[in-house]
Amino acid sequence: MSSRPIYFGTNFKMHQTPDESAAFYRALAAVAPREPGVQLFMIPPATSLAAVAAEAKADPARIWVGAQNMHWAAQGAYTGEISATMLTALGVDLVLLGHAERRGMFHERDEDLNRKVLAATDAGLRVLLCVGETADERRYGVSDETVLKQLKIGLHGLDGSRAGQVLIGYEPVWSIGEGGIPASPEDVAPVAATLRSALSRLFGAAGEQIPVLYGGSVNPDNAGAFVGVDGIDGCFVGRSAWTVDGYRATLAACLEGR
Numbered sequence: 001m002s003s004r005p006i007y008f009g010t011n012f013k014m015h016q017t018p019d020e021s022a023a024f025y026r027a028l029a030a031v032a033p034r035e036p037g038v039q040l041f042m043i044p045p046a047t048s049l050a051a052v053a054a055e056a057k058a059d060p061a062r063i064w065v066g067a068q069n070m071h072w073a074a075q076g077a078y079t080g081e082i083s084a085t086m087l088t089a090l091g092v093d094l095v096l097l098g099h100a101e102r103r104g105m106f107h108e109r110d111e112d113l114n115r116k117v118l119a120a121t122d123a124g125l126r127v128l129l130c131v132g133e134t135a136d137e138r139r140y141g142v143s144d145e146t147v148l149k150q151l152k153i154g155l156h157g158l159d160g161s162r163a164g165q166v167l168i169g170y171e172p173v174w175s176i177g178e179g180g181i182p183a184s185p186e187d188v189a190p191v192a193a194t195l196r197s198a199l200s201r202l203f204g205a206a207g208e209q210i211p212v213l214y215g216g217s218v219n220p221d222n223a224g225a226f227v228g229v230d231g232i233d234g235c236f237v238g239r240s241a242w243t244v245d246g247y248r249a250t251l252a253a254c255l256e257g258r
């Protein structure tokens with residue numbers, strides 16, 4: 001078993017009003033197990049961040065609050081965008097970068113994500129950088145090459161002293177969301193090993209401490225098996241954790257699988 005903590009959280013995508021997100025935080029905080037070595041997080045839409053960060057501030061066991069995206073510039077003529085310092089001013093802990101939906105629907109390139117990773121870590125944010133191959137890339141047998149390229153460009157130029165601010169989410173694109181086909185632990189294991197050895201090569205001992213989370217159709221029935229895969233340190237969940245009961249049940253399964 002690794003010495004790294006377990007991480008567990010959900011991305012609400014484009015769901016929830018500020019009141020709904022704050023109510024979710026309160027209800028989750030009341031029932032979620034708070035164990036040492038287990039870090040929970042939730043990633044509501046940008047409009048909910050202030051309300052959720054206010055809840056987290058009042059919670060000694062703080063569930064990390066994450067943003068779903070940000071721009072790499074500190075400020076400027078970027079209509080509709082949000083900067084890292086705007087997020088830290090709200091009390092946000094973490095920013096999700098490179099989710100498959102942003103890469104796919106909004107054409108985010110690895111080079112853009114690299115700029116975002118550097119800007120976010122400079123501003124003191126943690127980054128959850130998502131990587132994952134499409135169904136075609138898997139069919140052609142280039143899953144490893146795909147995630148390595150995403151990882152190496154995404155983290156390019158990151159100083160080793162900032163490695164502790166990074167988390168990696170491995171999310172095969174073919175397994176995400178409605179219509180996604182759940183991966184098996186056997187699918188995940190070789191890619192997790194590839195990511196782990198790349199992180200060690202890039203950052204040495206600090207790279208060994210970077211958590212790698214699995215995401216894509218995670219639910220209470222399969223979460224334990226994913227966390228049982230060597231090199232996987234937790235789950236990044238969508239639909240199954242969008243209710244407090246679902247969050248709790250999927251988290252419980254994840255912790256059972258340690």
Ligand code: PGA
Nearest residue numbers: 176177216217237238239
């Ligand atoms: P899902 O979403 O758990 O609903 O498949 C995962 C994700 O989009 O990160």
